[in-house]
Amino acid sequence: MNHKNTQIVTEDLKNIWHPCTQMKDHETLPLIPIDRGEGIYLYDFDNKSYIDAISSWWVNIFGHTNKHISNRVKEQLDTLEHVLLAGFTHKPAVNLADKLVNLTPSGLDKVFFADNGSSAVEVALKMSFHYHRNRGENRPLFLSLTNSYHGETIGALSVGDVELYKETYAPLLISCIQTPVPEDQSEASANEAIIKLEKILKERGNEISAFIIEPLIQGAGGMHMYHPLYITKAKKLCEKYGVHLIADEIMTGFGRTGTMFGCEQAEVTPDFMTLSKGLTGGYLPLAVVMTTNKVYNAFYCDYNEHKAFLHSHSYTGNPLACSAALATLELFEASDVLGDNRKKSAYILEKLEKFKTLSNVKEVRQTGMVVAIELKGYKPEERIGLKVYQYGLNNGVLLRPLGHIVYFMPPYIITYDEIDKMIDTAYEAIKLLP
Numbered sequence: 001m002n003h004k005n006t007q008i009v010t011e012d013l014k015n016i017w018h019p020c021t022q023m024k025d026h027e028t029l030p031l032i033p034i035d036r037g038e039g040i041y042l043y044d045f046d047n048k049s050y051i052d053a054i055s056s057w058w059v060n061i062f063g064h065t066n067k068h069i070s071n072r073v074k075e076q077l078d079t080l081e082h083v084l085l086a087g088f089t090h091k092p093a094v095n096l097a098d099k100l101v102n103l104t105p106s107g108l109d110k111v112f113f114a115d116n117g118s119s120a121v122e123v124a125l126k127m128s129f130h131y132h133r134n135r136g137e138n139r140p141l142f143l144s145l146t147n148s149y150h151g152e153t154i155g156a157l158s159v160g161d162v163e164l165y166k167e168t169y170a171p172l173l174i175s176c177i178q179t180p181v182p183e184d185q186s187e188a189s190a191n192e193a194i195i196k197l198e199k200i201l202k203e204r205g206n207e208i209s210a211f212i213i214e215p216l217i218q219g220a221g222g223m224h225m226y227h228p229l230y231i232t233k234a235k236k237l238c239e240k241y242g243v244h245l246i247a248d249e250i251m252t253g254f255g256r257t258g259t260m261f262g263c264e265q266a267e268v269t270p271d272f273m274t275l276s277k278g279l280t281g282g283y284l285p286l287a288v289v290m291t292t293n294k295v296y297n298a299f300y301c302d303y304n305e306h307k308a309f310l311h312s313h314s315y316t317g318n319p320l321a322c323s324a325a326l327a328t329l330e331l332f333e334a335s336d337v338l339g340d341n342r343k344k345s346a347y348i349l350e351k352l353e354k355f356k357t358l359s360n361v362k363e364v365r366q367t368g369m370v371v372a373i374e375l376k377g378y379k380p381e382e383r384i385g386l387k388v389y390q391y392g393l394n395n396g397v398l399l400r401p402l403g404h405i406v407y408f409m410p411p412y413i414i415t416y417d418e419i420d421k422m423i424d425t426a427y428e429a430i431k432l433l434p
């Protein structure tokens with residue numbers, strides 16, 4: 001590492017406690033200091049480039065320092081950087097809410113702002129519970145899918161099911177039960193899982209406020225994928241038992257699954273939809289909870305401190321973040337992003353054929369612009385993902401496997417040549433594993 005890189009890493013480790021990290025790992029695994037980003041590339045201070053194959057934790061859907069988004073944020077910066085959203089309003093929030101209502105499945109007509117994904121999940125959970133309460137029902141339980149991930153604040157962690165994040169905090173969590181996620185992408189396994197869902201709803205439906213799902217792809221749970229039929233049928237069952245359906249589209253939203261939102265493939269309007277990550281193109285933290293007029297109206301009455309939704313965050317609806325989100329949505333309007341993605345994902349699928357011949361590959365799966373390669377024959381303590389990660393970094397590609405699952409979630413602007421480089425590097429990394 002050159003002097004500049006080393007200096008920054010040393011200064012960093014003096015003061016910073018990094019997310020999702022056993023800090024002692026950095027005694028042997030160097031931090032990567034990033035100087036600048038451009039398109040799908042990140043550059044360190046030595047001008048070494050890395051393809052950002054995971055869109056920096058799934059947020060930079062149009063890559064880094066996009067000219068259009070940058071310009072829109074700069075314009076907003078000189079106009080209004082922030083104002084509270086209680087009792088006040090501003091153009092970027094109003095315009096963004098209008099666009100989101102038009103873009104999301106019909107019936108999602110109200111927008112509640114938050115500032116990160118986990119907070120949006122907390123909002124949806126609280127709103128759902130509170131809705132039932134306002135209507136004289138007590139439903140203190142939530143339902144979620146096995147292997148799900150919904151964030152890491154206490155409520156969001158409670159409805160998730162990834163042991164790694166959850167186990168330690170079990171005594172602190174709110175009440176939640178799980179129903180099995182469909183085993184694979186087949187219709188048959190969707191139908192099997194529906195039978196189990198119906199059994200739970202029949203037994204405990206009247207205690208449950210909401211059923212929360214990640215539509216089509218469970219992200220942090222290892223890019224596990226399932227058939228849209230499950231969502232279509234789950235929505236019908238939820239209606240039957242008066243249980244809300246919360247579609248957590250924080251990762252799947254904004255084109256990742258091949259359609260603008262995962263729910264579209266199931267032709268379902270959920271009662272709540274949480275959005276964040278790609279919403280601002282990776283520029284600024286922002287999240288929204290979309291809901292129906294029916295939910296909104298259950299809170300709408302003369303002032304009553306028990307009935308109003310008195311939830312807020314300091315940065316709720318920040319104008320800079322809203323302007324980044326507006327600019328991101330304009331990029332979808334300016335060209336056929338989803339159509340281009342469909343061609344790219346077909347190309348990626350073709351390129352993945354060769355992985356199937358490797359003896360340590362268990363399965364290759366894909367939904368839209370998410371591809372996962374599941375490895376087999378390794379124990380967790382071998383930390384096989386770390387080896388792929390390091391090989392990728394040494395060869396200019398940022399891959400960040402989830403355990404033994406190597407995946408690609410590149411910015412949509414990736415070119416065909418760059419897809420080749422990204423996939424070939426992962427292939428070499430996997431081939432070289434012991």
Ligand SMILES: *Cc1c(COP(=O)(O)O)cnc(C)c1O
Binds near residue numbers: 150151248277
């Ligand atoms: C990332 C993610 C969250 C949490 O969002 P944060 O902004 O990281 O708090 C919630 N749900 C899903 C499906 C996610 O992928």
